[in-house]
Amino acid sequence: MALQTEPRLSDPDALYEALMAAHRDLDEATSRRLDARLVLLLANHIGDMTVLREAIALAAARKGDKP
Amino acid sequence: MTSTYQNPRYEFQLPAALHAAGPEGQRVVIAGGGVVGLTMALELAWRGIASVVLDEDDTVSTGSRAICWAKRTLEIYGRLGLGKRFLEKGVTWSRGRVFFQDREAYGFDLLPELGHEYPAFVNLQQYYAEEWLVQACAASGLVDMRWKTRVAGVESRADGALLRLSTPAGDYRMQAEWLLACDGARSTLREALALPFLGQVFRDRFLIADVVMHADFPAERWFWFNPPFHPGQSVLLHKQPDNVWRIDFQLGWDADPEAEKAPEKVTARVKAMLEGATGRPAPEFSLEWVSVYTFRCRRLEKFRHGRILFAGDSAHQVSPFGARGGNGGVQDVDNLGWKLAAVLRGAAPESLLDSYDTERIPATDENILNSTRATDFITPKNQAARAYRDAVLELAEAHAFARPLVNSGRLSRPAILGDSTLATPSTPAALPLGAPAPDAPVMHAGQADWLLRHISADGGFCLLCFGDPPTSLPVGITSVVVRDSEQPATLWDHAGLAAQRYDARPGDCLLLRPDQHLAARWHMPSTAEIAAAHRRALGY
Numbered sequence: 113m114a115l116q117t118e119p120r121l122s123d124p125d126a127l128y129e130a131l132m133a134a135h136r137d138l139d140e141a142t143s144r145r146l147d148a149r150l151v152l153l154l155a156n157h158i159g160d161m162t163v164l165r166e167a168i169a170l171a172a173a174r175k176g177d178k179p
Numbered sequence: 180m181t182s183t184y185q186n187p188r189y190e191f192q193l194p195a196a197l198h199a200a201g202p203e204g205q206r207v208v209i210a211g212g213g214v215v216g217l218t219m220a221l222e223l224a225w226r227g228i229a230s231v232v233l234d235e236d237d238t239v240s241t242g243s244r245a246i247c248w249a250k251r252t253l254e255i256y257g258r259l260g261l262g263k264r265f266l267e268k269g270v271t272w273s274r275g276r277v278f279f280q281d282r283e284a285y286g287f288d289l290l291p292e293l294g295h296e297y298p299a300f301v302n303l304q305q306y307y308a309e310e311w312l313v314q315a316c317a318a319s320g321l322v323d324m325r326w327k328t329r330v331a332g333v334e335s336r337a338d339g340a341l342l343r344l345s346t347p348a349g350d351y352r353m354q355a356e357w358l359l360a361c362d363g364a365r366s367t368l369r370e371a372l373a374l375p376f377l378g379q380v381f382r383d384r385f386l387i388a389d390v391v392m393h394a395d396f397p398a399e400r401w402f403w404f405n406p407p408f409h410p411g412q413s414v415l416l417h418k419q420p421d422n423v424w425r426i427d428f429q430l431g432w433d434a435d436p437e438a439e440k441a442p443e444k445v446t447a448r449v450k451a452m453l454e455g456a457t458g459r460p461a462p463e464f465s466l467e468w469v470s471v472y473t474f475r476c477r478r479l480e481k482f483r484h485g486r487i488l489f490a491g492d493s494a495h496q497v498s499p500f501g502a503r504g505g506n507g508g509v510q511d512v513d514n515l516g517w518k519l520a521a522v523l524r525g526a527a528p529e530s531l532l533d534s535y536d537t538e539r540i541p542a543t544d545e546n547i548l549n550s551t552r553a554t555d556f557i558t559p560k561n562q563a564a565r566a567y568r569d570a571v572l573e574l575a576e577a578h579a580f581a582r583p584l585v586n587s588g589r590l591s592r593p594a595i596l597g598d599s600t601l602a603t604p605s606t607p608a609a610l611p612l613g614a615p616a617p618d619a620p621v622m623h624a625g626q627a628d629w630l631l632r633h634i635s636a637d638g639g640f641c642l643l644c645f646g647d648p649p650t651s652l653p654v655g656i657t658s659v660v661v662r663d664s665e666q667p668a669t670l671w672d673h674a675g676l677a678a679q680r681y682d683a684r685p686g687d688c689l690l691l692r693p694d695q696h697l698a699a700r701w702h703m704p705s706t707a708e709i710a711a712a713h714r715r716a717l718g719y
Contacts, residue, residue, distance in 0.1 A: 141562070141566065144562065144563065144566035145566045145569050145570050145573065147566070148563075148566045148567045148569075148570035148571075149570040149573060149574055151567075151570075152567075152570055152571065152574060152581060152584070153574070153578075156580040156581075
C-alpha cells in the first residue's frame, strides 16, 4: 500500500482543533463545501492517483469491511 | 419558422420501381439524409462508390441543432471539398470561458498552437451543412436522393437487406447489398431489428433558445454555473453566423417542457440573461428557434450487423456538452467509408468491416465517458456532488490546479485508435499508432500549403517519408516526401513543425491509412515491411 496510515502527526489535537475551528458557525452546505475544498487542495498536494484511490477506498469502506 | 434561413424543399421523384414486380436492386443504400447519412454518401462518392439515400422528409434540418464543428470534422470536410465553405460562413472560435455565480472562474484555449489549416471549432447551423452536403452529393453524380421516402420495414439477409419503402405515391421494395443505418437517435432500423440501445438517462432538462440580435459578445464559448440571472442552474452562450446566438438554459428535471417553450417565458429568460451578463439593458432580439430537450448516453452493443452498419446517433447518443454527437458521427463515416469502398472494390476482405466495430466502439465509449463526466459536473446528483462541484469552481479563480477539474464539457477530439488490429506494432513515438495525422504548414512548389492536404489525397494509403523514400513502393501506396530544405516534387517542412508533430527524424517513414490514421512507422523500412503493414491494415 502506498498510502501511509501509521501515525505521522506531531500534534494530532492541534489538527483536530484547526478543523473544528474552520467549521465553527458554518451551516451544513457551507461546511460541506469547506470539506470539499480541503479534500481537493490536499489531493492536489499529494498528486499521486494510486495513493488517492487507496485513500478513497479506505474512507469508503465501512467498519468491519475487510481492507 | 426561422427568419434568417429558408429551408429548401427538394422534389419527390416518382420511383421507377413503384409498380415493378420485384424489388429494386441497389448496391449501397443509406437510410437517413441527415448530417451523417449525407456525409456518408459524399464520402463514398468521393471514393467513386454510388449510393441511394432515403429520407422521409423533403428538406434539411429544421432549426440550427448541431452547431459546433470540430477541427477533425473540418479536416474531413476539407478532403470532401467543403472545408472552405465552413471557414467562410462559420464562426471560428477556440476560446472558452467559465463563470461561477457573478465572477469569471477561468478561460481556456482549445488550440493554443499555430500551424493548422483548420481551427479548434467552427460554429455553423446544421441546416447549412446539410444543404451544402446535398449540393455536393448532387454534383458528384453518384448519389441518388430519395426524398419523402420512409423505411416502413426491413428484413436482414445474408446478402444484404430487403427494405419496404413508403412514399406519397405508394410503397415499393428495395434490395440493398449494403445498408448503412444513419437514421438518427430514433432509428427506425434499430427498432425494426430489435437491437438493444442501452445506457444512462440523465434526469435534467435543457432549453435551447436561438435568438437573433446585434450583440457584442466575442466569438467564444461562455458557460455560467449558478449565475444570478438563472439561479441554481447553468447557462451556455455561443455565437452562430447570421447574428444568431445559441443560449442553452439548464432547467432541472421538474421543469414542464411545454410551458418552458412558451415564447413569452423564453423571452423573459433571455432578457434576464442578457441584462445579467452585461449589466446593461438587453438589446432588441427575436426568437429564431426554441427546443426543450433531455438526453441519454447510450450505444448499440455492436455497430455492424452483417450487411447492415449503423453510424452516428442511430449507433450511439451522448449529451450535447462536448459536441461529440455530430462530430463523432462524422468520424464514424471517416472510419467506415474507405473500408466499405475497399471491400466493394475487392481490395480487402469483408472481415475488414469488423474493424469498424473494434475501432469505433472504443471511440464511442470515450465519447460517452467524457459526456457522462461533464453531465455529472453540470447536473450534480446529490448534495455531496454539488458541494464538490461548487468547491472546484470556488478554487478555480485563484488556483490553477483546480481549473482542469472544471468540466463544462470536454470538447470533441478525434479518437486515437490505440488497440487497432489494423496497426503494425512499431517503435513507440510521441505520435501514437492509431492517431489521426496532425496538420503542419509546408511549402509546396514555392507556395504555402498544408501537409494534411497531401496525405491520402488520392483516397489510398500514404507513406509519409521524412527524407529519401524507399526505392520501390507496394501497389496501392503513394508516397509523400517531406524534406528540411526546398527540393522539387517534395514538401518543404520550412517551420520544422511536421518533423516535430510526427516525432520524425530523417529516414523515418509513416504509413497512413486512407482516413489519415497512423497504421505503422519505421526507420528506413524495406518494401516487404511496408507491404506487410499495408496488407494488415486492409484486414488480411
